[in-house]
Amino acid sequence: MKIPFLDLGRMDETLKSRLKSRFSEVMEAGVFSGGKEVQVLEESVSSFLNSRHSIPCANGTDALELALRALGIGPGDEVIVPAMTWVSTAESVILVGAKPVFVDTDEQGLISVDWPNAITPKTKAILPVHLYGKMVDMKPLMEKAKSRQLFVIEDAAQAFGAFQNEKSAGTWGNVGCLSFYPTKNLGALGEAGMCLSQNPELATKIRLLLNHGQPIRDEHELVGRNSRMDTLQAAFLNVMLEDFEKNQEKRKAIAKRYLEAFSGIPELTLPDGILAEDHNAHLFVIQTERRDKLKFYLAEKGIGTAIHYPMILPDMKPFSQTGDFKDSRRLAHRGLSLPLNPFLTSAETEEIIREVRRFF
Ligand SMILES: Cc1ncc(COP(=O)(O)O)c(C=O)c1O
Structure with a gap:
């Protein structure tokens, strides 16, 4: 798949x-x-x-x-x-x-x-x-x-x-x-x-x-x-x-399923409050120290992921600024966006869940 x-x-x-x-x-x-x-x-x-x-x-x-x-x-x-x-x-x-x-x-x-x-x-x-x-x-x-x-x-x-x-x-x-x-x-x-x-x-x-x-x-x-x-x-x-509201319901349902499935994995930080009204479930960003390995593993299984974003702005040449930015930098190193969109079927969602769980 x-x-x-x-x-x-x-x-x-x-x-x-x-x-x-x-x-x-x-x-x-x-x-x-x-x-x-x-x-x-x-x-x-x-x-x-x-x-x-x-x-x-x-x-x-x-x-x-x-x-x-x-x-x-x-x-x-x-x-x-x-x-x-x-x-x-x-x-x-x-x-x-x-x-x-x-x-x-x-x-x-x-x-x-x-x-x-x-x-x-x-x-x-x-x-x-x-x-x-x-x-x-x-x-x-x-x-x-x-x-x-x-x-x-x-x-x-x-x-x-x-x-x-x-x-x-x-x-x-x-x-x-x-x-x-x-x-x-x-x-x-x-x-x-x-x-x-x-x-x-x-x-x-x-x-x-x-x-x-x-x-x-x-x-x-x-x-x-x-x-x-x-x-x-x-x-x-x-x-x-x-179609917006119908699509929002789909996004929230997938996010809910992910949350249930991943809640027992101690190595993972899950998105906070993604089911609440003040989150539109645009991206499902999980965090782990083994982010790059997980991304590679999922790619091998045919599952696409994305990183939003791999580098913080003050570390980029055009925006260069010194500072600690500890939590931002940590997110850039640990964050991985899983597929979350209205086109995902439940079979696909379950497959993503299976592979993420298998990895951990
Ligand atoms: C946080 C943020 N700000 C600004 C923009 C800029 O939007 P656009 O790509 O429509 O110029 C985007 C979208 O890409 C974004 O994600």
Whole structure:
């Protein structure tokens, strides 16, 4: 049996035909930038996440950059960022001319509660990441940020559909950034992203920035750029959104099965709180000192796995920074993502379980 970590070509035929017919509709309508599909996506996400403003853009990395720009963060400013995340989180800070200041995470990869120790007179914002789909504890974070007059930009790229105290990931901070990269729980058939904001002025600024500073055509109020979402991607996302909750149930059921099956293995650290509402079960990351051997063993058995991520940002050349970052580094050495997606059959899930147990 060959079990890929994730194969998006395994979408079921009915979904494929719904996507194809939506594609035909867009072709017939002849509108490929903006238009009805983008508008519908905006309204659907606003209603599903209970967000006042949901602003579609080209991808999640742009969403972060637009958020930082809209908040006026730039040269001379510092932004607190977790050491363990996807590069976009720090990249966006550097792209606006500011400096990312890395802090350690907890054992599960969420920014350490000690982050205020990294505050300096230059600190303007904190950028918490809801890594693997699990939300950072937002209430205390928001209180600490507010008392120090810092902006909060949530990197919710991996956390679409996670809610804490009934408040969605991305709607706690000044701006929340989503990615609809194809591998995400809500994924496009290409690149797409979104900024969430509850503040009308910020939302307007983000809309201007992503469309060459134009409130209306040929009227330019500021220097912006083109980061508009493709109409086609919005159309595909509207179709994908119809299946979102059903797919979430599948992910949670597989995660539950993994937890039951692996709970007796003392060598393994399992994902914390993956069945709770504030985790969208994006990734199932297990941790073991024998990570590389396990990855190799599973590959030999035809089971694909992935590492999110093998190196922490401050250890990478473009983001180089000194520091201990003990827990982030430990996660980079020990973490292994098992297949977790709606295409996995129960026979495949059981096969993965059997092989992981056999290894230990
Ligand atoms: C934590 C995190 N931040 C930002 C991004 C950037 O999103 P995108 O790939 O859509 O640019 C991603 C997704 O890859 C991510 O996982």
